[in-house]
Amino acid sequence: MSDLLERLRGRGWRLTAQRRVVAEVLDGDHVHYTADEVHALAAGRLPEISRATVYNTLGELVSLGEVIEVSTDGRAKRYDPNAHHDHQHLVCSQCGTIRDVHVHGDPLTALPEPERYGFQVSEVTVTYRGICPNCSGTSS
Amino acid sequence: MSDLLERLRGRGWRLTAQRRVVAEVLDGDHVHYTADEVHALAAGRLPEISRATVYNTLGELVSLGEVIEVSTDGRAKRYDPNAHHDHQHLVCSQCGTIRDVHVHGDPLTALPEPERYGFQVSEVTVTYRGICPNCSGTSS
DNA sequence: TTCTTGACTTAGACATTGTCCAATGTAGGA
DNA sequence: TCCTACATTGGACAATGTCTAAGTCAAGAA
Structure with missing residues (x-):
């Protein structure tokens, strides 16, 4: 995932511990976490991370086209990092x-x-x- | 829409003023209201109708296959009465x-x-x- | 028609998911 | 190392949906 972080830094993304942890949580091939799940997993590594930051970061990754927002059930949105392969x-x-x-x-x-x-x-x-x-x- | 009401009554659906009004609001060809919109429109005809009843009725119409639930934006679900034509x-x-x-x-x-x-x-x-x-x- | 009963409705509390803001902290350039 | 614009935080708030206990009523029975 350092690929992703490198790419983002190249685009002027300021790299913080929180953003790094969120990006790491989303690393993987078949990951479809809700924002809450991302927050829980991120908090496992960085206990003081706030919900607002997770939402902000996810929103940015979506705008940047690195992550896709999926809402399959009308409940919580899920975040899919497999954005570079059409599926x-x-x-x-x-x-x-x-x-x-x-x-x-x-x-x-x-x-x-x-x-x-x-x-x-x-x-x-x-x-x-x-x-x-x-x-x-x-x-x- | 009395077609719908007849069909539902035939299935043992108890017909109340509230349900009738909700069904009437959903009458139409290209209707995609949110639950809140349905509630507002229904309240126009039956001011004392409650949100809970609208949610209940919409849920039943969906279970009965008379209305389709659509969530296009991750926000409020919309209700589409055009359930009998694949689209x-x-x-x-x-x-x-x-x-x-x-x-x-x-x-x-x-x-x-x-x-x-x-x-x-x-x-x-x-x-x-x-x-x-x-x-x-x-x-x- | 009137009665009866189980299903329906109601109001409002509560749950879930997401957004916003002012105060504080900090990454990265100079 | 210092600055400063940008990021983070916590908590209030907003939007949508669910649940419950108490009251109400549709529709069949007599």
Whole structure:
């Protein structure tokens, strides 16, 4: 993740202990933490870090395009550091587990011109839902 | 909308003034109100209706499959009565306007088998984002 | 029609998630 | 090392949604 920190510093990002810890927490391939989870994990390494700072830092990472904001359930947003590989999400309707998935083709092309109503369409998010193997096995 | 009310009564839904008003507010083709908006509009006709009842009723309509819950922005959920026609959403990133749109093909088929990781995938939501004609004209 | 009863509604407390602000601290350049 | 603009903090506040206990009422029964 020092890649990320280097890149950010190059963009004039001031590097503080708090920001470093947040970036470290978000290091990983299939990470989808809520802000609260990030705060708890960050506080494990830097106990005095405040919620406001975590929210600020996450917001900046999103603006900088280093992290994607995902809201799959209308509850807390989740933060996905896998921003440099185009992907979609597969969510378990029962336990909420999230997986990154890759689809055939570009979903943008599936929206016909007349269905764009003059919008400059620039982005598309696709969320698949279903029951994960874990939940379908242990039928509650 | 008496269609809807009839259908619901047929399913043993107890019909009250409050539920009737909520259903009436949701009548329409391109309606995407938040719970609060539904409450405000319903209160216009039935001033003493409570927030809790609106939330309860919306939740029931969703369970019954008569209304779809849409969360496009991580803020308040919106309620879309257009549940019997498969469609997706096109959202203005600036003003938040929502349009119902129809895509080519079934987005479910774009997810290859090996990318399903054993999930029983049953649902997919696609959200397009861009700038609407209104917002791109009046560049702020 | 009137009665009865279980389901519905209400008000407001509470929970969760996120935002804002004034005071304080500090990274990094000079 | 010193400065200063930017970052952090804690706590109040805001927005959205959930829960509960007590009162109310729709709809079937008689």
